[in-house]
Amino acid sequence: MIDFGNPVHLIAFVVMAIGLFFDIVGCLGLVRLPDVYNRLQAGTKCVTLGTFLILLGVLIRFGFDAMGVKALLCLWFIAMTSPTAAHAIARAAHKAGFPLWKGSVVDRYAGSKEDPKGVAS
Amino acid sequence: MNKVLSAFVFNLLVWLAVTWTFDPVSLAIGAVLAAAIAFALRNVELEEVPLLLMPHRLLWALLYIPVLFLYVVRANLDVAWRVLHPALPIRPGIVKARTTLKSPGARVLLANSITLTPGTLSVDVVDDTFYVHRIHVPEDDPDGDMERSMGRFESYLRRIFE
Structure with missing residues (x-):
């Protein structure tokens, strides 16, 4: 699949490797960060960029053929849906009363008229 | 009507991009699906797309x-x-x-x-x-x-x- 003598393949490989790095960091963040909000930060976005770069690597490797264009479409859908989903989860978690991590410094959302039942950290 | 038509064309283009073939059977399936989706979404307002x-x-x-x-x-x-x-x-x-x-x-x-x-x-x-x-x-x-x-x-x- 990857021919290292071919510069296009090499660039694609490097882009995919960087994407993989961000995916790994995202997974690490999911384990290491303390509460649902911080985990969403790492879990959805490092992973968005990671997956984005892997698909970009596929596009570079195959160009605009059946495989590459599918990668381009997936890339677009991920970039659009992933932040929306993260936003929905964060909002639902706050409304359901999940507290922020005890080390959190400020919560301007708690007690606002949009979320009167929300708990402060 | 205009909106349904443009949605149909857009759907068909996405279908073509995903399947990446001009095979008549595939095209026919795509056209049916594109029409069905365009019809289902006829009441959705997308005022900012233009x-x-x-x-x-x-x-x-x-x-x-x-x-x-x-x-x-x-x-x-x-x-x-x-x-x-x-x-x-x-x-x-x-x-x-x-x-x-x-x-x-x-x-x-x-x-x-x-x-x-x-x-x-x-x-x-x-x-x-x-x-x-x-x-x-x-x-x-x-x-x-x-x-x-x-x-x-x-x-x-x-x-x-x-």
Whole structure:
């Protein structure tokens, strides 16, 4: 699949490797960060960029053929849906009363008229 | 009718891109599906889509993609550093920031841009007020700092939508 003598393949490989790095960091963040909000930060976005770069690597490797264009479409859908989903989860978690991590410094959302039942950290 | 037709054409183009073949059977299936989806969505209002067909707005939209991508990469490196750091240097919290953008489409894209830029996550949008969770809240003027960060995106989004 990857021919290292071919510069296009090499660039694609490097882009995919960087994407993989961000995916790994995202997974690490999911384990290491303390509460649902911080985990969403790492879990959805490092992973968005990671997956984005892997698909970009596929596009570079195959160009605009059946495989590459599918990668381009997936890339677009991920970039659009992933932040929306993260936003929905964060909002639902706050409304359901999940507290922020005890080390959190400020919560301007708690007690606002949009979320009167929300708990402060 | 016009809207259903343009939705049909758009759906068919997506189908062609996904299947990447002009095989008649595949095309027929695609046409049926595209028509069904266009008909099902006939009552969905997409009042801001025609705006994007104006050339100068489209140009700004295309310019916005690499700009956003650069911010995303830069901010991702920041989060990667925090996650990999043994001491986990985070100072999380939810801040409140106001936007000057008026159009709903621009606000949606702003909220998505904030969320895509790691370290910041839109929790709720109420009228012109954004509630944003940050992984590292700055010491002084947390709300103002967020508004300045949003300003970078707002200048582009305003040119695209307003």
